[in-house]
Amino acid sequence: MITLASDFGSPYPAAMKGVLLERIDSDVRLVDITHELPRGDVHSSAFWLREILPYFPPAIHLVVVDPGVGTDRRAIVVRAGDHLLVGPDNGVLLPVARRLAASSDQRPDGASADSTGPTASLEVFSVDESALETPVPTGGKAEAAGSTTFHGRDVFAPIAAALEETDRPLEGLPWLSPLSDPVDCTLPTAAIDGDTAEATVLAVDDFGNVITNVPGRFLEGVDRVLVDDERVPVGETFASVERGEPVALVGSHGYVELDVNDGRGSEAFGLFVDEHVTLERLESP
Amino acid sequence: MITLASDFGSPYPAAMKGVLLERIDSDVRLVDITHELPRGDVHSSAFWLREILPYFPPAIHLVVVDPGVGTDRRAIVVRAGDHLLVGPDNGVLLPVARRLAASSDQRPDGASADSTGPTASLEVFSVDESALETPVPTGGKAEAAGSTTFHGRDVFAPIAAALEETDRPLEGLPWLSPLSDPVDCTLPTAAIDGDTAEATVLAVDDFGNVITNVPGRFLEGVDRVLVDDERVPVGETFASVERGEPVALVGSHGYVELDVNDGRGSEAFGLFVDEHVTLERLESP
Amino acid sequence: MITLASDFGSPYPAAMKGVLLERIDSDVRLVDITHELPRGDVHSSAFWLREILPYFPPAIHLVVVDPGVGTDRRAIVVRAGDHLLVGPDNGVLLPVARRLAASSDQRPDGASADSTGPTASLEVFSVDESALETPVPTGGKAEAAGSTTFHGRDVFAPIAAALEETDRPLEGLPWLSPLSDPVDCTLPTAAIDGDTAEATVLAVDDFGNVITNVPGRFLEGVDRVLVDDERVPVGETFASVERGEPVALVGSHGYVELDVNDGRGSEAFGLFVDEHVTLERLESP
Numbered sequence: 088m089i090t091l092a093s094d095f096g097s098p099y100p101a102a103m104k105g106v107l108l109e110r111i112d113s114d115v116r117l118v119d120i121t122h123e124l125p126r127g128d129v130h131s132s133a134f135w136l137r138e139i140l141p142y143f144p145p146a147i148h149l150v151v152v153d154p155g156v157g158t159d160r161r162a163i164v165v166r167a168g169d170h171l172l173v174g175p176d177n178g179v180l181l182p183v184a185r186r187l188a189a190s191s192d193q194r195p196d197g198a199s200a201d202s203t204g205p206t207a208s209l210e211v212f213s214v215d216e217s218a219l220e221t222p223v224p225t226g227g228k229a230e231a232a233g234s235t236t237f238h239g240r241d242v243f244a245p246i247a248a249a250l251e252e253t254d255r256p257l258e259g260l261p262w263l264s265p266l267s268d269p270v271d272c273t274l275p276t277a278a279i280d281g282d283t284a285e286a287t288v289l290a291v292d293d294f295g296n297v298i299t300n301v302p303g304r305f306l307e308g309v310d311r312v313l314v315d316d317e318r319v320p321v322g323e324t325f326a327s328v329e330r331g332e333p334v335a336l337v338g339s340h341g342y343v344e345l346d347v348n349d350g351r352g353s354e355a356f357g358l359f360v361d362e363h364v365t366l367e368r369l370e371s372p
Numbered sequence: 373m374i375t376l377a378s379d380f381g382s383p384y385p386a387a388m389k390g391v392l393l394e395r396i397d398s399d400v401r402l403v404d405i406t407h408e409l410p411r412g413d414v415h416s417s418a419f420w421l422r423e424i425l426p427y428f429p430p431a432i433h434l435v436v437v438d439p440g441v442g443t444d445r446r447a448i449v450v451r452a453g454d455h456l457l458v459g460p461d462n463g464v465l466l467p468v469a470r471r472l473a474a475s476s477d478q479r480p481d482g483a484s485a486d487s488t489g490p491t492a493s494l495e496v497f498s499v500d501e502s503a504l505e506t507p508v509p510t511g512g513k514a515e516a517a518g519s520t521t522f523h524g525r526d527v528f529a530p531i532a533a534a535l536e537e538t539d540r541p542l543e544g545l546p547w548l549s550p551l552s553d554p555v556d557c558t559l560p561t562a563a564i565d566g567d568t569a570e571a572t573v574l575a576v577d578d579f580g581n582v583i584t585n586v587p588g589r590f591l592e593g594v595d596r597v598l599v600d601d602e603r604v605p606v607g608e609t610f611a612s613v614e615r616g617e618p619v620a621l622v623g624s625h626g627y628v629e630l631d632v633n634d635g636r637g638s639e640a641f642g643l644f645v646d647e648h649v650t651l652e653r654l655e656s657p
Numbered sequence: 658m659i660t661l662a663s664d665f666g667s668p669y670p671a672a673m674k675g676v677l678l679e680r681i682d683s684d685v686r687l688v689d690i691t692h693e694l695p696r697g698d699v700h701s702s703a704f705w706l707r708e709i710l711p712y713f714p715p716a717i718h719l720v721v722v723d724p725g726v727g728t729d730r731r732a733i734v735v736r737a738g739d740h741l742l743v744g745p746d747n748g749v750l751l752p753v754a755r756r757l758a759a760s761s762d763q764r765p766d767g768a769s770a771d772s773t774g775p776t777a778s779l780e781v782f783s784v785d786e787s788a789l790e791t792p793v794p795t796g797g798k799a800e801a802a803g804s805t806t807f808h809g810r811d812v813f814a815p816i817a818a819a820l821e822e823t824d825r826p827l828e829g830l831p832w833l834s835p836l837s838d839p840v841d842c843t844l845p846t847a848a849i850d851g852d853t854a855e856a857t858v859l860a861v862d863d864f865g866n867v868i869t870n871v872p873g874r875f876l877e878g879v880d881r882v883l884v885d886d887e888r889v890p891v892g893e894t895f896a897s898v899e900r901g902e903p904v905a906l907v908g909s910h911g912y913v914e915l916d917v918n919d920g921r922g923s924e925a926f927g928l929f930v931d932e933h934v935t936l937e938r939l940e941s942p
Contacts, residue, residue, distance in 0.1 A: 088393070090386075096863030098691035098705055101660075105712030108658070114686070116399070121383035126864075127919055135383055142390030142525070154919065157894025235894040237909030240712070293381030294411075324442025324520040339522030349412055349439065373678070375671075401684070406668035420668055427675030427810070578666030579696075609727025609805040624807030634697055634724065 088146040089247055092120035092136060093239060094127060095151065102237070103149070103244040110221065110248035118146075125290070127154040129179045131360050133272050134289045134298075137183040138340050141190060145169035149239075149247040152179050157235035162214040162242055163269055164250065166257055167191070173247045175238070176213070178272025184209055210257070211269045216242055218262035219249050277301045282368040288358050289342070295351025296344050297358045301366055303337030313367040314345055314356060325349070335366075373431040374532055377405035377421060378524060379412060380436065387522070388434070388529040395506065395533035403428075410575070412439040414464045416645050418557050419574045419583075422468040423625050426475060430454035434524075434532040437464050442520035447499040447527055448554060449535065451542060452476070458532045460523070461498070463557025469494055495542075496554045501527055503547035504534050562586045567653040573643050574627070580636025581629050582643045586651055588622030598652040599630055599641060610634070620651075658716040659817055662690035662706060663809060664697060665721065672807070673719070673814040680791065680818035688716075695860070697724040699749045701930050703842050704859045704868075707753040708910050711760060715739035719809075719817040722749050727805035732784040732812055733839060734820065736827055737761070743817045745808070746783070748842025754779055780827070781839045786812055788832035789819050847871045852938040858928050859912070865921025866914050867928045871936055873907030883937040884915055884926060895919070905936075 089107060093100060100122045107117060120139060125131040132152040140148055145168075153160075153175040161176040167184035168191025174180050188208035233241040249262070257263055277300045278285040286299040306312065306321050312335045313319075320327070322334040330349040333356070338344035343366065346352040358364055374392060378385060385407045392402065405424060410416040417437040425433055430453075438445075438460040446461040452469035453476025459465050473493035518526040534547070542548055562585045563570040571584040591597065591606050597620045598604075605612070607619040615634040618641070623629035628651065631637040643649055659677060663670060670692045677687065690709060695701040702722040710718055715738075723730075723745040731746040737754035738761025744750050758778035803811040819832075827833055847870045848855040856869040876882065876891050882905050883889075890897070892904040900919040903926070908914035913936065916922040928934055 092383075092386075097693040098662075098709060099863070101662075101688075101690040102709050102712050104688055105709065105714075108686075108688070109712060109714045116393075117688075118386075118389055118393070118402075120386040123382040139383060139386050139390065142387050142394060144390075144394045155896055158896050234907075234909035236906065236914075240909065293384070326440055326443050336521065337519075339519035339525065344521075377668075377671075401678075403671075403674055403678070403687075405671040408667040424668060424672050424675065427672050427679060429675075429679045578669070611725055611728050621806065622804075624804035624810065629806075 088116045088118060088144070089251060090118045090120050090140070090143060090146050090148045091122070092124060092132075092148070093122045093151040094124040094132065095122045095239065097122065099237065099239065102240040103151075106240055106244040107149075107248050107251075110245065111251050113251070115251055118143075120148075124152050125360060127152065128360065129154070129177050129272055130274065131290050133179045133182040134274055136179065137186050137274075140170070140183050141186055143170075147171045147173065147247050147250050148183075149243055150174035150180060151239040151243055153177065153238060156238050160270075161266070162216060162238070162246060163266060164212045164214060164246065164257065164263060165269075166208075166210045166212075168208045171250055171257075173243055173250065175243075176266075176270050178270045181269065181271050182274055184211075211266045212257060212263040213266040214246055215262045215264065216246070219245060221245065221249070275300055279305065284343075284366040286343070286364050286366055288360055288362050288364065291353045291358075291360055294346070295353040295355075296338065296346045297352045297356055297364075298338055298340060299343045299345065299364060299366070301343040303341050303343060305343055305366065305368065306335060306337060309368045309370070311369040312343075313365075313369055315365055317356070318369065319345070373401045373403060373429070374536060375403045375405050375425070375428060375431050375433045376407070377409060377417075377433070378407045378436040379409040379417065380407045380524065382407065384522065384524065387525040388436075391525055391529040392434075392533050392536075395530065396536050398536070400536055403431075405433075409437050410645060412437065413645065414439070414462050414557055415559060416575050418464045418467040419559055421464065422471050422559075425455070425468050426471055428455075432456045432458065432532050432535050433468075434528055435459035435465060436524035436528055438462065438523060441523050445555075446551070447501060447523070447531060448551060449497045449499060449531065449542065449548060450554075451493075451495045451497075453493045456535055456542075458528055458535065460528075461551075461555050463555045466554065466556050467559055469496075496551045497542060497548040498551040499531055500547045500549065501531070504530060506530065506534070560585055564590065569628075569651040571628070571649050571651055573645055573647050573649065576638045576643075576645055579631075580638040580640075581623065581631045582637045582641055582649075583623055583625060584628045584630065584649060584651070586628040588626050588628060590628055590651065590653065591620060591622060594653045594655070596654040597628075598650075598654055600650055602641070603654065604630065658686045658688060658714070659821060660688045660690050660710070660713060660716050660718045661692070662694060662702075662718070663692045663721040664694040664702065665692045665809065667692065669807065669809065672810040673721075676810055676814040677719075677818050677821075680815065681821050683821070685821055688713075690718075694722050695930060697722065698930065699724070699747050699842055700844065701860050703749045703752040704844055706749065707756050707844075710740070710753050711756055713740075717741045717743065717817050717820050718753075719813055720744035720750060721809035721813055723747065723808060726808050730840070731836070732786060732808070732816060733836060734782045734784060734816065734827065734833060735839075736778075736780045736782075738778045741820055741827075743813055743820065745813075746836075746840050748840045751839065751841050752844055754781075781836045782827060782833040783836040784816055785832045785834065786816070789815060791815065791819070845870055849875065854913075854936040856913070856934050856936055858930055858932050858934065861923045861928075861930055864916075865923040865925075866908065866916045867922045867926055867934075868908055868910060869913050869915065869934060869936070871913040873911050873913060875913055875936065875938065876905060876907060879938045879940070881939040882913075883935075883939055885935055887926070888939065889915065 165172040167187035191208040450457040452472035476493040735742040737757035761778040
């Protein structure tokens with residue numbers, strides 16, 4: 088199984104699928120995760136991947152959110168438990184890789200033959216694109232064979248196809264080299280002090296729900312929170328309040344979300360990705 | 373085969389696919405119907421499902437348009453002929469289920485072994501989520517194991533997976549109970565009196581075409597209709613009028629549509645979902 | 658394999674998939690190319706198909722960009738090398754068909770048994786819809802059996818299904834007739850005179866990048882170009898300039914693109930599909 092995620096919109100993802108299907112002989116399953124990841128936003132994209140990919144069985148995950156396309160940033164392959172991730176070396180793969188690896192380490196059957204320690208489930212390799220059996224097209228204006236602007240099609244899809252087609256362990260592939268210093272990306276954590284949380288908006292979803300980085304237990308035992316200067320009721324679900332009314336709740340990612348029933352929390356609260364917000368637990372009146 | 377339809381946009385449908393693929397051993401086919409159903413609009417979503425799902429061969433149809441997520445509304449499974457539908461008990465499944473069942477009753481081979489009467493092809497079951505072999509995660513803030521806001525991932529996808537994995541008839545599944553009083557949803561019918569139709573807009577499609585609930589035969593034999601106060605030519609197809617001009621025609625659902633050639637009928641007529649409109653057949657001048 | 662491309666948005670493509678899956682017995686792979694082709698724009702859609710479909714292995718490509726739906730324009734099948742294309746006879750299939758055929762003629766294995774000349778790889782057939790084994794529904798208001806507005810579902814998908822299901826060569830199918838005068842569509846070529854190119858915008862992609870029809874080699878050896886009256890630096894990739902700054906580069910289609918790093922070139926340059934633009938190579942200062 089190969090999953091595909093990008094910030095490409097349409098129609099570029101289809102070219103990646105063509106490359107995969109042309110290079111792979113088997114009837115491999117292709118699954119679109121989304122091609123509407125926040126454009127060029129490595130942090131918010133990393134959040135979505137971390138929340139979605141762990142629901143999948145072992146797969147090759149092709150991820151292209153790549154504002155540095157065409158520069159000398161590396162292409163990498165990450166092994167995280169039984170999953171493989173392919174994408175640019177800009178950090179977007181790391182948060183989900185850590186979660187997949189941790190899940191693998193915790194599982195009774197997670198100790199594979201080559202696992203030797205707590206971090207054994209996570210390994211990063213850099214890719215020598217020219218050493219693939221069917222090399223990726225060479226970029227540059229002169230040749231016009233590959234592109235400097237669409238590595239999803241010309242670099243990352245061929246790598247994913249090569250991984251799907253090989254039976255050899257990653258360590259035996261001449262086009263992969265262990266990489267000890269991948270570019271990392273760490274999602275911000277909320278600073279919680281007593282009843283106050285200094286939070287960051289990790290993402291705004293398609294419904295306009297504002298997903299903060301405050302763990303859901305922050306809402307336990309209180310009926311209201313102060314969101315910056317606004318008193319907001321705490322609810323179990325959207326329908327805990329009337330239509331059009333704001334509500335703070337524990338969202339499906341386990342974090343505090345700021346929503347509006349049948350409306351868009353982001354516009355109502357004036358909060359967007361990467362912005363800061365202060366939450367305060369209010370005693371029952 | 374499992375089809376997926378929701379009003380989720382992106383990227384939440386991918387989490388449902390992950391759950392399905394993780395729980396199902398076979399190489400089941402997954403088909404996206406759409407994840408752009410009219411958000412939170414049970415009636416208009418029910419219209420689209422009724423118009424599209426009957427083109428499919430027998431399948432499990434996973435449908436999530438669920439403004440009451442997290443409340444005590446039930447999860448249901450509907451058997452309609454050879455099709456199974458999974459979704460919330462809010463009526464969204466019933467119009468398509470009735471059409472699938474009627475189609476099954478009409479077919480020579482539609483009389484399955486357990487069909488005993490005219491309504492035998494349509495049965496509704498409520499789901500005891502805790503009794504599934506792999507139970508769905510338990511919702512609620514305290515546990516944070518399941519969610520109160522994403523039952524597509526945490527409740528409905530696991531149910532669809534369980535249906536796909538079982539070989540037993542629905543009657544033998546301990547987690548299903550016959551339900552005699554599902555929440556229903558009936559699409560409005562037009563009131564036609566002579567040459568006048570009091571109509572409702574069932575849907576506006578992606579082209580802006582206004583789909584009314586007036587059967588297409590209303591347009592037989594006339595060249596023009598009065599749409600509220602506007603005289604509109606009747607055509608065979610969009611190109612029956614010049615670009616930018618309005619036209620009334622029999623759309624692909626068999627209903628009268630109010631369109632604009634290469635334009636958006638909805639904006640031109642000022643008509644949106646659930647609104648009322650009066651159509652009047654005009655004698656040829 | 659059947660690929661699907663249209664300008665339908667959502668949810669109409671699902672009805673086409675239902676028809677295909679209902680009529681085809683095998684576990685054929687369906688691949689969405691895109692359903693966001695430029696609406697009703699035959700030229701720009703033809704560009705996208707020409708740039709994407711050649712990445713695919715041999716397949717049946719179902720294409721519906723059909724502003725003349727319901728008129729007497731024909732339905733056609735095109736054989737281009739090992740690929741088959743199905744769609745309306747409005748030219749949208751021809752540019753990609755020529756490219757697929759040329760690619761087939763150039764390949765060592767491209768000379769199939771019935772190839773007898775340089776154009777042998779490209780043949781066009783018109784479809785007699787009534788002669789299909791499972792005929793397509795008959796359109797027209799009176800019967801209301803087929804539609805005059807949704808031939809993707811009622812005409813083209815059944816044709817693609819029939820092609821998938823048959824083992825016979827196209828010449829033996831009674832519902833296909835060779836067609837010598839298909840409606841053609843030729844993408845405009847740039848007029849290059851010395852350092853000046855009179856260009857046309859072939860497409861604007863989802864990132865807002867302006868794709869001209871000037872071959873990439875036009876940028877060789879210069880650092881700047883004049884775009885109408887604006888001096889624009891030539892770069893290797895988006896990141897060659899600061900965020901928000903314009904750049905001219907060789908895009909992934911091999912043409913000169915006018916882009917903005919992390920912005921939308923189309924709005925910045927005020928250039929949209931089919932518009933003309935003059936490019937001039939500037940000597941290094």
